[in-house]
Amino acid sequence: MSATRGGSRGQPLGTVGGAGPVPAAAPVPGAVGPVHLVADAVTFGYPGRAVLDRVDVTAPAGTRLGVVGENGAGKSTLLRVLAGELAPQDGAVRRAGTVAVVAQELDVAPAATVGTLVGESLAGVRAASARLEDVVDGFDHETGDLAALTEAIGRVEHLAAWDADRRVDEALSRLGAPRDPDRRLDELSVGERYRVRLGCRLAERADILLLDEPTNHLDVAGIEYLTAQLRAWPGVVVIVTHDRQLLDDVMTAILDLDPSMDGRPVLYGATRYATYRFAKTQALRRWRARYTAERKRAARLAERLDASYEGLSDEWRPPKGSDKHRRGTRARQHVKAADRLVQRLEAEAVEVPVPPLELTFPDLPSVPDGYPGGPLLDVRAPRVAGAGGRDRLDLAGTRVDLPPCGRLLVTGANGAGKSTLLGALAGTLALDRGARTLAAGVRVGVLGQEGLDGVVHGRGTRAARHPGGSARAGAAERESGFDAYARRALELLEAGALDTTRLVPVASLGLLSEEDLDRPLEELSVGQRRRFDLACALLAAPHVLLLDEPTNHLSIGLVDELTEALRATSAAVVVATHDRKMRADLADWPELVLG
Known part of the structure; x- marks a missing residue:
């Protein structure tokens, strides 16, 4: 670079x-x-x-x-x-x-546990301690290698090997990760697995x-x-x-x-992010202005060339009996003049690449046709039971009702039930107590924290992401973005959850290029798949948007654009997020703090 x-x-x-x-x-x-x-x-x-x-x-x-x-x-x-x-x-x-990496996705080995990750991360610390013990045990004060001893001591001190187990325990605890070494990783959520690995890597001191x-x-x-x-x-x-x-x-x-x-x-x-963003925004404006000017210049060039060459067929003809070569001579002069014009304008041209995509948020409706009034979505005293007698969500005495154009910011610590509440609002999680009411004709778009949750409709059901199990899921991942988007639209249409006059074309959103939409979903990056999930949440022009950690995996430029769009849209919006900047940007919204 x-x-x-x-x-x-x-x-x-x-x-x-x-x-x-x-x-x-x-x-x-x-x-x-x-x-x-x-x-x-x-x-x-x-x-x-x-x-x-x-x-x-x-x-x-x-x-x-x-x-x-x-x-x-x-x-x-x-x-x-x-x-x-x-x-x-x-x-x-x-x-x-030494190098330590924490990637977005973690491949879980069969039967791997929290202790497995801890052992892998502290292997270098254990090795350094063992190396020091060997050097000390074999050290001869008269003939010993003092440089080797100094190196071994320095490495142990750098890694603070004596403190490694406490560091791991502290990191897991402070990050809210499971600490039981016997817990299987494949039984943990994606977030729990990530926190375990992050805590281990921090304690590793690479x-x-x-x-x-x-x-x-x-x-x-x-x-x-x-x-x-x-x-x-x-x-x-x-x-x-x-x-x-x-x-x-x-x-x-x-x-x-x-x-x-x-x-x-x-x-x-x-x-400072604001300084970086200002500089980039100014550069993008200049880029887009330059690209527009070059496109206009190219169009004018094409028109002048067409006019120049078209004139050859309408050239003045000499009278009969005069010099028969005069018209041909004039024609060659026009050709040479047109060619010189092409060469001069091409020499002056500047190749400006196509500017990056920009989010074009759709004009979402605020209410369905024939709306009688009242809340679009209403959930009262929701309770969702969990494993081991511990509830995933219990909001006794709490009512969450969304009027047209309503706003709600949901916050709280990990495990407080933010995702569970959004699932209850979407109707994808059954309530063990409480009631959910969705007004007739209201469409709900859902962006889940882990993967696509699609769009639900008035009866509280949703088109399954991959009907038919894992084989269908694998086939869907091999679909192109265009094909997957069309299939989802058909599923929603069959479920009565789509108004064909309000369908939002995926290519119109500025989330993915047409080239990326032509590629299989499995070839897209994690962030690009997240963009596709967001597009699918908008597909049916929903009246209510439920967004769970919407900033996850998205670029910071898109996060800025999305935040502005959520503030301006006519749809009702519920956002559950831990993102501190987004919370500050939405600080004037009503807030429900869980936990």
Whole structure:
């Protein structure tokens, strides 16, 4: 990446930690040798799709680099390349120090437990302690290798090996993760598994820490603990994140993988999100204005060329009996003049790539036809039982009613029942006590926290995501976005949950390009699939939108656009979120705090 300062053409800002050769990184206290992470002109792509193109990163110890960009821009791919999980097709990655990675998705081995992850993370600490014991036991005070002893002691001190078990227990507790070492990972929720792995990696104290969307499954207390840990991290931290507050609180630089007008990613030295966003917005405005001007110029060029060549057939003809070659001579002159015009205008042309997509939120209706008045959606005293005699949700004496254009912000710690409440509002979870009423004709769009929940309709049922079980689910993942969207529309139509005059075309939303919608869903990134889920929630032009952690996996630019759209839409909206910036942006909404 030849990084340029956001919005100022041709002004090099340099790579993270400084431009030019890799600087001599300051040693981490107690570490053996300097710690740094370097990506030199790294290029990587998948079959038929380039992702990273000559990306440069130089990060010495103390760097906390935030990686942002649109979904599908290559953020998670860059993290995997930096970690060594993917080999670059060109360029090189150099790592000095140990590496720990927390990816968005965790493949769970059969019978793996919380203790399995703890053991894997502390393997290096155990090895360092064992190494020190061996060196001490075999050390001869007259002939022993003092350098080896010093190295072994330094490594144990750097890892604080004597404190490792307490650190793991503290991290799991502060992040709200299960602590029982015998708990099977496949019995935990996605969020619980993520928190277990994150806690283990933090306790591991690796020199280079690579995190992919670490705040997705954390509540406010967990985010505060994570923030404190990252701010004190002595080595290198690279974080892919959409969390705008985390960018403000932690990062020393922001790397935006979205291409700029010259096709290159941009490194922003300003660490305040508002500063970065302002610079990027200004650059995008210039880009879109330049693209529009170039399109108009190209259209004028085409018109002039058509007129020039068309004139050849209407050229003045000499009288009979005169010089028969005169008309041919004049014709050749016109051809040469037209060709010179083409050459001059093409030389003046500037190739401007198509600007990135921009969210076009649909005009959602506030009430159905024939609406008699009253709440669109009403849930009273809901209770949903859970396992082990513990209720997932119990709001005795509480009524949640949504009028037309109503707003509600649902907050609370992990496990407080936010997702359960949204499931009760959507009608996808049966109530063990209480009542749910949905006004006739009201359509409800649902964006669940984990995967697509589709759109429910007035009878409280919903079109299943993959009717027919896992085989159908696999087939659906191999569908293109266009095909999957059309299939979902047909399912909703059959269920009586779709007004064909209000259908929202997926390509009109600016969430995914037509090229991405032509690809199988399984080939899309996690963030792109999340965008598709959001599109499906809007498909039937719902009167009520229920959004569970809507910022998860989305790019920060889209989060800004979505927040503005939710504030302005005519539909009623319920948002459950832990995102601190979104909560601040929606602070004037009525709030229901659970737990």
